[in-house]
Amino acid sequence: MAELFPKEHVVGFIGSLVLTIAALSVVWFDVSMVIGMIILLVTALIQAAVQLMLFMHIGETDDKVDIWIATLFAFGIGIVTIVGSLLAMVWGY
Amino acid sequence: MAHHVDHSQPLEYSTPQNRLNIYGFWIFLGAEIVLFATLFTVYFTLSDRTGTGPTGEEIFELTPVLIETFLLLTSSFLIGLGVHAMRLGRKTPMIVFYILTLLLGLGFLIVEIDEFFLYVHEGATITTSAFVSSLMTTLGTHGAHVTFGLFWGTAIVIQVIRQGINARTANKAFIFSLYWHFLDVVWIFIFSFIYLRGLM
Amino acid sequence: MSFDAIVAPLSEPMVFGTFIGIVVASLAVVVGLTYFKKWGWLYREWLTTVDHKRIGVMYIFVAIIMLFRGGVDALLMRAQTAIPENGLLNSAHYNEIFTTHGLLMILFVAMPFVIGLMNIAVPLQIGARDVAFPRLNLLSFWLTVAGAILINVSFIFGGSPNAGWTGYFPLSGPEYNPGVGNNYYAWSIQISGFGTLMTGINFITTIMKMRAPGMTLMKMPMFTWSILITSLIITCAFPVIAVLMAMMTLDRQFGTKFFAMSDGGMDMLYANLFWVWGHPEVYIVILPAFGVFSEVIATFSRKNLFGYGSMVAAMVVISTLAFLVWAHHFYTMGHGVLTNGVFSITTMLIAVPTGVKIFNWLLTMRHGKISFTTPMLYALGFIPIFTIGGVTGVMLAMASADYQYHNTLFLVAHFHYVLIPGTVFALFAGYHYWWPLIWGFRLNEKLGKAAFWVMAISFNVAFFPMFILGLDGYARRMYTYSAATGYGPLSMVSFIGALGLAVSFILVAYNIYYSFRYAKREGSDPWDARSLEWAVHTPAPNYNFAVIPTVTRLDEFWFAKKEGRDLQAGKIEDIHMPNNSQSAFWQGMAMTLWSFFFVWAEWIPATIFLVATLAFMAYRSFQKDDGYHIHVAEIEETERRYDENGGLRGAK
Numbered sequence: 001m002a003e004l005f006p007k008e009h010v011v012g013f014i015g016s017l018v019l020t021i022a023a024l025s026v027v028w029f030d031v032s033m034v035i036g037m038i039i040l041l042v043t044a045l046i047q048a049a050v051q052l053m054l055f056m057h058i059g060e061t062d063d064k065v066d067i068w069i070a071t072l073f074a075f076g077i078g079i080v081t082i083v084g085s086l087l088a089m090v091w092g093y
Numbered sequence: 094m095a096h097h098v099d100h101s102q103p104l105e106y107s108t109p110q111n112r113l114n115i116y117g118f119w120i121f122l123g124a125e126i127v128l129f130a131t132l133f134t135v136y137f138t139l140s141d142r143t144g145t146g147p148t149g150e151e152i153f154e155l156t157p158v159l160i161e162t163f164l165l166l167t168s169s170f171l172i173g174l175g176v177h178a179m180r181l182g183r184k185t186p187m188i189v190f191y192i193l194t195l196l197l198g199l200g201f202l203i204v205e206i207d208e209f210f211l212y213v214h215e216g217a218t219i220t221t222s223a224f225v226s227s228l229m230t231t232l233g234t235h236g237a238h239v240t241f242g243l244f245w246g247t248a249i250v251i252q253v254i255r256q257g258i259n260a261r262t263a264n265k266a267f268i269f270s271l272y273w274h275f276l277d278v279v280w281i282f283i284f285s286f287i288y289l290r291g292l293m
Numbered sequence: 294m295s296f297d298a299i300v301a302p303l304s305e306p307m308v309f310g311t312f313i314g315i316v317v318a319s320l321a322v323v324v325g326l327t328y329f330k331k332w333g334w335l336y337r338e339w340l341t342t343v344d345h346k347r348i349g350v351m352y353i354f355v356a357i358i359m360l361f362r363g364g365v366d367a368l369l370m371r372a373q374t375a376i377p378e379n380g381l382l383n384s385a386h387y388n389e390i391f392t393t394h395g396l397l398m399i400l401f402v403a404m405p406f407v408i409g410l411m412n413i414a415v416p417l418q419i420g421a422r423d424v425a426f427p428r429l430n431l432l433s434f435w436l437t438v439a440g441a442i443l444i445n446v447s448f449i450f451g452g453s454p455n456a457g458w459t460g461y462f463p464l465s466g467p468e469y470n471p472g473v474g475n476n477y478y479a480w481s482i483q484i485s486g487f488g489t490l491m492t493g494i495n496f497i498t499t500i501m502k503m504r505a506p507g508m509t510l511m512k513m514p515m516f517t518w519s520i521l522i523t524s525l526i527i528t529c530a531f532p533v534i535a536v537l538m539a540m541m542t543l544d545r546q547f548g549t550k551f552f553a554m555s556d557g558g559m560d561m562l563y564a565n566l567f568w569v570w571g572h573p574e575v576y577i578v579i580l581p582a583f584g585v586f587s588e589v590i591a592t593f594s595r596k597n598l599f600g601y602g603s604m605v606a607a608m609v610v611i612s613t614l615a616f617l618v619w620a621h622h623f624y625t626m627g628h629g630v631l632t633n634g635v636f637s638i639t640t641m642l643i644a645v646p647t648g649v650k651i652f653n654w655l656l657t658m659r660h661g662k663i664s665f666t667t668p669m670l671y672a673l674g675f676i677p678i679f680t681i682g683g684v685t686g687v688m689l690a691m692a693s694a695d696y697q698y699h700n701t702l703f704l705v706a707h708f709h710y711v712l713i714p715g716t717v718f719a720l721f722a723g724y725h726y727w728w729p730l731i732w733g734f735r736l737n738e739k740l741g742k743a744a745f746w747v748m749a750i751s752f753n754v755a756f757f758p759m760f761i762l763g764l765d766g767y768a769r770r771m772y773t774y775s776a777a778t779g780y781g782p783l784s785m786v787s788f789i790g791a792l793g794l795a796v797s798f799i800l801v802a803y804n805i806y807y808s809f810r811y812a813k814r815e816g817s818d819p820w821d822a823r824s825l826e827w828a829v830h831t832p833a834p835n836y837n838f839a840v841i842p843t844v845t846r847l848d849e850f851w852f853a854k855k856e857g858r859d860l861q862a863g864k865i866e867d868i869h870m871p872n873n874s875q876s877a878f879w880q881g882m883a884m885t886l887w888s889f890f891f892v893w894a895e896w897i898p899a900t901i902f903l904v905a906t907l908a909f910m911a912y913r914s915f916q917k918d919d920g921y922h923i924h925v926a927e928i929e930e931t932e933r934r935y936d937e938n939g940g941l942r943g944a945k
Contacts, residue, residue, distance in 0.1 A: 078130025142557030
């Protein structure tokens with residue numbers, strides 16, 4: 001039975017629960033928008049990394065460099081789209 | 094495909110076509126990242142543009158959102174165990190883990206649909222304001238992915254039950270697990286940057 | 294849907310005449326196929342094929358048909374504006390024509406032509422037998438066709454989109470545009486865009502994972518490099534347009550408020566997201582062009598490509614910068630100085646890698662033994678004309694100056710100066726260059742060169758006057774003007790140029806007929822080329838390479854030729870091939886009908902075809918299709934016939 005519950009996955013699962021609770025702190029405590037967004041960004045990115053590395057095994061084959069580049073490039077384009085659009089339509093308008 | 098099976102690798106990677114399928118699916122997930130980033134762009138641009146309708150703070154409720162988060166996180170954990178069991182060649186535990194994953198996904202959907210009814214009940218329909226349009230479209234796109242996943246996952250479970258774990262079914266089951274984990278990652282961003290940011 | 298609404302456009306004589314023409318032509322095709330008993334052949338050998346070369350041919354066939362449709366739109370526009378106060382088209386019809394012209398030329402001419410060339414050339418250039426996902430490739434093709442069908446039936450059934458190819462809100466919104474025209478717009482882009490996204494993923498996987506042994510990334514032919522970068526841009530840009538078109542559909546058909554004028558909606562968000570996709574789209578159609586020119590210039594200068602590494606670096610830089618410049622398309626929409634400044638600088642930066650490439654091509658030709666073939670003429674014509682397009686682009690990049698040029702014919706002239714020598718010339722260069730790979734003979738060179746010269750000269754006659762007209766304040770998309778504006782004479786010149794362009798395209802098409810009839814078949818490698826695609830027999834057999842070659846350097850084929858080595862020497866083994874796919878074809882048809890009924894908000898048939906689409910996907914999931922093997926004896930027999938006859942024309 002124990003072999004069905006590898007340590008990596010259990011640790012990842014507990015980690016994701018802890019990170020969710022950590023993110024909730026922005027609602028429970030009175031934090032400023034900036035601090036709150038930083039907390040959310042950090043917890044969300046770590047959560048994403050947990051999923052990618054512990055659950056999805058992103059680095060398990062020889063293709064890991066390609067896959068990391070594709071994922072991070074897409075993520076970068078996503079960030080640029082969000083930030084650039086807000087610059088054009090909200091902050092810089 | 095039956096030819097050139099490489100037994101030194103897990104079954105899902107064991108043929109050239111299997112390796113191509115997994116690689117291609119990762120690239121597809123890159124496209125999905127941009128798709129959801131676009132939805133976030135829309136949401137961030139429109140989240141304060143509520144017109145005469147309610148704001149996020151007025152309609153968001155933490156409890157159902159926490160239930161949804163917990164269901165999806167757990168299902169993501171379970172499908173990881175499913176893949177692990179598959180690699181051990183343990184067909185029955187694999188199927189059990191996959192079915193539990195899909196059931197939790199179904200639970201997530203039910204809670205989310207209930208949440209949508211609540212919004213509508215509070216006067217926030219998809220036509221109320223740009224804010225609600227963007228909220229429901231972003232959540233709806235994620236929900237549609239989960240719904241599609243339920244059908245897809247069911248098809249795979251049926252094939253594993255019928256054919257057992259082989260190069261073909263293992264490949265499909267593994268790719269489906271990537272999809273499911275990815276939906277969990279997207280949900281974490283929705284949870285953080287739509288709900289928690291809105292309630293902050 | 295009421296019958297009157299569906300057929301309303303037919304009350305216009307011009308539309309009715311075209312409709313009759315289409316019906317007659319379609320009937321002729323149907324009768325011809327039936328008479329010659331070709332239906333089975335068409336279905337088995339083409340419509341359901343997963344052979345990347347045939348899919349490529351079908352893409353280019355679609356692109357050429359659409360080129361004529363889009364070209365007729367262009368001719369009508371130039372004819373309408375040739376003289377002041379002209380009454381050839383009314384304003385509503387003119388709006389539809391310029392909208393479908395732009396949409397067709399970008400999405401259903403440039404895109405399928407590019408994708409057709411990459412289908413034909415890329416797997417051969419990297420020494421592969423097919424793409425990574427052959428069935429998906431066929432589905433992508435049929436989704437492109439689905440989009441093309443939707444946009445082409447729109448002008449008969451219900452009316453074409455009329456808010457410009459950009460479809461800006463609020464003009465394309467439900468208040469100002471209540472008909473179905475812009476529903477067609479959204480669905481046409483949505484469904485063909487989905488196919489294109491799948492193509493992008495398919496080619497990234499193919500190029501990254503299926504190269505011949507020894508072909509490292511830096512030993513890939515430049516066209517393959519350009520397609521790799523293009524595919525990466527496709528994969529990151531097309532999801533944006535998918536979301537945007539879904540939002541447009543929701544706003545138009547379900548009353549959401551994304552781009553509405555009330556309830557917090559924001560019409561500028563549409564323009565913003567359109568260009569988040571739209572600017573990378575420009576690079577999606579121009580980078581493959583750069584790839585084609587790199588192959589053609591190196592081949593016909595009899596030299597290796599100058600500055601290979603810097604070419605690659607330039608494209609990698611462009612792949613990122615392409616996503617950083619989009620707001621320059623709407624400088625005048627009211628955002629602040631900081632925003633315009635940021636996007637102005639990124640825009641000017643992108644001229645740098647492009648400049649690097651221009652100099653690399655010039656230096657490739659330096660001291661080369663240049664042969665002036667048709668593909669090479671297109672490449673040579675491209676450099677000076679494209680540079681005018683590039684320089685005027687830098688003028689437009691300066692935000693403060695752009696307030697003067699914005700939405701004038703100056704802009705129209707600029708982007709035609711980029712897209713015609715850049716994309717269209719490259720597509721024709723690639724088309725003439727790779728033609729023998731598929732058919733085993735070259736297109737007639739005399740006709741090809743004549744078409745080039747007519748095209749290059751007419752292009753300048755048609756578009757150079759627009760720079761001047763634009764600076765004089767001629768706004769784009771005006772259906773007419775008064776004589777007092779003084780726009781008449783130059784507009785007439787432009788119309789004459791447009792007629793010349795039409796002649797050149799007819800010459801290109803006539804050359805197909807002429808060459809099929811009169812050209813002599815030739816052996817492999819008729820151009821004495823450099824890269825691996827020419828190592829196959831021509832016309833290329835369905836398995837491409839009897840033996841997959843091993844690569845040790847860039848232009849391996851060229852060096853092997855000089856050293857007298859046979860790249861396909863080695864032991865022939867059974868070759869595994871994918872089966873044809875009927876379900877991909879029928880799934881494409883189901884998706885066409887699904888989106889057609891969605892356009893008309895006919896939910897019952899739309900749901901039926903959506904379910905049919907999902908059923909095809911489920912069928913695919915449960916299908917066990919291991920493909921088939923071509924056995925050694927058969928391969929040896931095929932190869933022997935090539936060696937004896939110098940080719941296989943007419944044989945499978």
